[in-house]
Amino acid sequence: MKKLFKTGNRLKSILLLVVITMLSVSKSNGQSIKPSNSGYAPVNGIKVYYEVFGEGKPLVLLHGAFYTIDLNWSQLIPELSKTRKVIAIEMQGHGHSPFSDRKLSITALASDVAGVMDYLKIDSADVAGFSMGGSVAYQFAVQSPKRLRKLVIISSTYKTAGWLPVVNGGFKNFKPEFFDNTPIKTAYDAVAPDKTKWRPFLAQMFAFAEEPFNVGDSNISKIAAPVLVISGDNDGLDKVELMKTYQLLGGGVSADMQPMPASQLAIVPSQGHVSLMMQTATILNYLNSFLK
Secondary structure, X not given: OHHHHHHHHHHHHHHHXXXXXXXXXXXXXXXXXXXXXXXXXXXXXXXXXXXXXOOOEEEEEEOOOOOOHHHHHOOOHHHHOOOEEEEEEEOOOOOOOOOOOOOOOHHHHHHHHHHHHHHOOOOOEEEEEEOHHHHHHHHHHHHOHHHEEEEEEEOOOOEHHHEOHHHHOOOOOOOHHHHOOOHHHHHHHHHOOOHHHHHHHHHHHHHHHHOOOEOOHHHHHOOOOOEEEEEEOOOOEOHHHXXXXXXXXXXXXXXXXXXXXXXEEEEEOOOOHHHHHOOHHHHHHHHHHHHO
C-alpha cells in the first residue's frame, strides 16, 4: 500500500512537470517584439529586471512561477502594447533577475513591484498577474491600494486553500533533476546572469511553494479597485473558494435587482491551468474590455 502511495505521488509530480513544460513551450511563434526600455531596478536590497513596451496608460504584468517575461507574456505583449505602456517584471531569481538569498514571500515580491514602479516614476497602474504572479498581485492590491487602478487575476488565488489539494501537494515530491533538459531550464540558461544559481533557485522556489499563504478575506473585501478574475473551469482552483472570492470583491449578486458590480468573473470552459494561458485571443478580449 505504501509503495502504491509513493508511486501515485511520483506520478503526480511527473504530471505537474509535464504541465510546466507545456506552459514553457506555449510561447509565441515569432510574435515577440523588442522592448523600448529595459534594465534593472534596485529595490529592497535586490535587483529586479523589467521591460517596457508601447505608450499609454501603464499596465504591469506579473509572471507565474519559474517563468520569464517571454515564456508567460510574449503572445499578449505585442497586442497590449499597441494602446498601453506595458511594464513586464521578472521577479526575484527569475529570468534576468539575479538570485538572492532573501526569503521569498508574496509580501516581499509585492513590495518589489511597488519599488519598480517608483524607479520608473509610475504613480499608479493596472496590474495583471498569472498564477504566482496573481497571488503577488492580490498582495500588491492590499499593500499599495493607492497605486492600483484595476486588477486582473488569471488562474490564481490569494490563499493556499484556494487551490485544490492535489495542486497544493504537487510540489512535495519535486526534485531539482526533474527540471533538467526542460524548456524552462533552457530559458533560464539563456538569460540568467549567473547560471550556477539554477539549483539554489529551484530549492528556494520549492520551499516557497510549500509554505502556506493567505492575504486575508477581510483584506480582499477592502480592495476598492475593480477586479477581473479569469479562471479555467478545470485549472486547479477550488471553484467554491473562487466564488467566495468573487463575493468578497462585490460580485455574485442579482444584477437585475441591483447595480452590476465593478468586478468581473470569467470562467473559460474546457481549460486547465496550462491551456488557459494559451488562449491568447480570449484573454486579450477580456483584458481589452475590462481595462478600457
